[in-house]
Amino acid sequence: MVPIPFDNTYARLPPRFYSRLAPQPVAAPSPIQVNGELATRLGIDLDFLESEAGTELLAGNRVVEGADPIATAYAGHQFGHFNPRLGDGRALLLGEVLGSDGARYDLQWKGSGRTPYSRGGDGRSPLGPVLREYIVSEAMTALGIPSTRSLAAVATGEPVFRERPLPGGVLLRVARSHIRVGTFEYFASQRDDEGLELLVEHAMSRHYPELLETGAPALSFLQGVAERQAELVARWQLVGFIHGVMNTDNMLISGETIDYGPCAFMDTYDPKTVFSSIDHHGRYAYQNQPAIARWNLACLARALLPVCGGDETETVAAAQAVIDGFPDRFASSFQVGLRRKLGLSTHQAGDEELCEDLLRGFEAAHLDFTLGFRQLTILANPDPDPEETQHVEQHIGPLPDGLTGWLARWRQRLERDPRPATQRAADMRNHNPFFIPRNHGVEAAIRAAEDDGDFQPFRILVDAVTSPRHFRADRADLARPPEAHEEVKQTFCGT
Numbered sequence: 188m189v190p191i192p193f194d195n196t197y198a199r200l201p202p203r204f205y206s207r208l209a210p211q212p213v214a215a216p217s218p219i220q221v222n223g224e225l226a227t228r229l230g231i232d233l234d235f236l237e238s239e240a241g242t243e244l245l246a247g248n249r250v251v252e253g254a255d256p257i258a259t260a261y262a263g264h265q266f267g268h269f270n271p272r273l274g275d276g277r278a279l280l281l282g283e284v285l286g287s288d289g290a291r292y293d294l295q296w297k298g299s300g301r302t303p304y305s306r307g308g309d310g311r312s313p314l315g316p317v318l319r320e321y322i323v324s325e326a327m328t329a330l331g332i333p334s335t336r337s338l339a340a341v342a343t344g345e346p347v348f349r350e351r352p353l354p355g356g357v358l359l360r361v362a363r364s365h366i367r368v369g370t371f372e373y374f375a376s377q378r379d380d381e382g383l384e385l386l387v388e389h390a391m392s393r394h395y396p397e398l399l400e401t402g403a404p405a406l407s408f409l410q411g412v413a414e415r416q417a418e419l420v421a422r423w424q425l426v427g428f429i430h431g432v433m434n435t436d437n438m439l440i441s442g443e444t445i446d447y448g449p450c451a452f453m454d455t456y457d458p459k460t461v462f463s464s465i466d467h468h469g470r471y472a473y474q475n476q477p478a479i480a481r482w483n484l485a486c487l488a489r490a491l492l493p494v495c496g497g498d499e500t501e502t503v504a505a506a507q508a509v510i511d512g513f514p515d516r517f518a519s520s521f522q523v524g525l526r527r528k529l530g531l532s533t534h535q536a537g538d539e540e541l542c543e544d545l546l547r548g549f550e551a552a553h554l555d556f557t558l559g560f561r562q563l564t565i566l567a568n569p570d571p572d573p574e575e576t577q578h579v580e581q582h583i584g585p586l587p588d589g590l591t592g593w594l595a596r597w598r599q600r601l602e603r604d605p606r607p608a609t610q611r612a613a614d615m616r617n618h619n620p621f622f623i624p625r626n627h628g629v630e631a632a633i634r635a636a637e638d639d640g641d642f643q644p645f646r647i648l649v650d651a652v653t654s655p656r657h658f659r660a661d662r663a664d665l666a667r668p669p670e671a672h673e674e675v676k677q678t679f680c681g682t
C-alpha cells in the first residue's frame with residue numbers, strides 16, 4: 188500500500204528551481220503529536236502515521252514511495268536588504284498531495300538537515316520552535332486565519348547546538364504551497380525571464396486559476412496576491428497577531444501565514460508592540476504590518492515587471508495602481524472585521540469613529556486586547572455565562588472609566604442594529620476568541636517539554652487554542668494575561 192498519495196508538480200519544474208536531496212536521518216525519533224484531523228483531510232492513513240514507520244517518515248529517516256524530496260530556491264528582502272540566495276536551508280519538500288477537499292497541499296519537513304541553501308546553518312531545529320509553530324499555526328487555523336499547518340511534531344533524540352545544547356525536533360509542515368514573494372525575486376534577480384514565466388504560470392494555476400485567462404495574467408496575479416494579503420494582514424490585526432519577521436521570503440503568494448519564528452500575540456493593546464529580539468527599529472511592529480505588506484507587494488511587482496508584457500510605462504502604472512490601492516483594501520477588510528467584533532451587522536455613519544475611539548480607549552487603559560473584546564461580547568449578551576464573566580472581571584476588572592461614554596454610544600448604536608441580541612452575542616463570540624496562544628503559555632509549554640520532557644502542557648495548550656471561541660472553566664487559566672513575572676518581552680527566530 189502507498190501510505191501517502193503523492194502527486195508532485197513543483198519537482199517537475201526545471202532543475203534550477205530546486206536541489207534534489209534526501210533528508211538526513213536522526214538518531215532516535217519519537218512522536219510528540221500527530222494531527223489526526225489534518226491527516227484525514229490529506230487522505231493520509233492515521234494508523235500509518237502513528238506507527239513506527241510513520242514516525243520514521245515524519246522524522247526524515249525514511250523516504251516513502253512517491254515522495255521526491257527537494258529544497259527549493261528563493262531569495263528575499265530581509266529587514267529591507269536583498270539577499271539573492273536564501274532557499275530552504277533547514278526544510279525539505281517531500282512532495283504534494285491532493286486532499287479530500289480537492290485542494291493541493293505541500294508536505295515539508297522542517298529541521299531535516301543541511302541543504303545546498305543552508306549557508307552557515309546546521310539545517311536543524313530545536314524542539315522549542317517546532318512546538319511553537321505547531322501551537323500557533325494550528326491556533327491561527329482554528330481562528331479562521333489562512334495559515335500553513337502542522338501535521339506532526341517529532342523529537343529527534345539528538346541535541347541541537349545553539350548557545351547551549353537543546354533537544355532537537357522536526358515539524359511536518361503543510362501548506363497550499365511554499366511559493367514566496369522571494370521565489371519570484373530569485374528568478375528576477377537572475378534575469379531568468381523564462382524561469383519567471385514558468386513560476387507565474389505554476390503559481391497561478393495552483394492559486395489563481397480563474398485569473399489565467401485574463402488579458403494580462405501577471406498583473407492580475409499581482410492584484411490577486413494583494414487582495415489576499417490585505418485580507419490576511421487585516422485578520423492578523425483583528426486578533427493582535429504580530430508576525431515578527433515579515434521578510435519577503437516569509438510571504439506566501441497563496442495568502443497563508445508562514446514562518447512562526449518570533450511571532451507573538453499582544454496581551455496589552457499597544458500598536459507599537461514589537462517582540463522580536465532582532466527587530467531593533469520596530470520595522471515589524473504591530474502597527475507597521477499593513478505598510479510592510481504593501482512594501483513586500485512592491486517587491487513582488489518589481490520582480491514581475493519583466494514578464495508583464497505590454498507597454499512598459501502602462502504596465503508600471505498599472506502595477507503601481509495595485510500597490511497604491513493596498514492601504515484602502517486593507518482598511519476596508521479591517522473595518523469589516525472590527526464591526527463584526529463589535530456586533531454590528533450593518534455599516535452606518537460614525538462606525539469608523541466608534542471603532543477608532545474604542546481602540547484609543549484600549550490603548551489609554553492598557554487593556555488586554557483579547558479579554559477586552561471578550562468583555563464587550565459579555566456585555567452584549569442577554570444571557571452571559573456567570574463563570575466566564577467572573578473570569579474576565581477577575582483578570583481585567585470592569586470596563587475602564589475612560590470607556591463609559593464610549594459604552595453608551597455603542598449601546599445606542601446596537602439599538603439601531605437589526606439583529607436579535609442572542610444572535611449578535613453568538614456572532615460576537617465567533618469573532619472575539621477566548622483562547623489565543625498567549626506568549627507566557629507557549630513559553631511554559633516549551634519549558635516543560637525542553638527541560639523536563641513533559642509534553643502534557645503542550646497538548647493541553649493545543650487543545651485549548653484549537654477550540655478558541657468557547658469558554659471552558661477547566662482551561663481558563665490559559666486565557667488570562669501574564670503576571671508581571673511571566674511576561675514574555677522578547678521572542679527569537681527559530682534558528
Ligand code: AMP
Nearest residue numbers: 273274275276277305308309310311682
Ligand atoms: P527564516 O528566519 O526562518 O525565515 O530563515 C531565513 C533563511 O535562513 C532561510 O533560507 C532558512 O532556510 C535559513 N535558515 C534558518 N535557520 C537555519 C538553520 N538552522 N540551518 C540552515 N539554514 C537556516
Ligand code: MG
Nearest residue numbers: 436437445446
Ligand atoms: Mg522563513
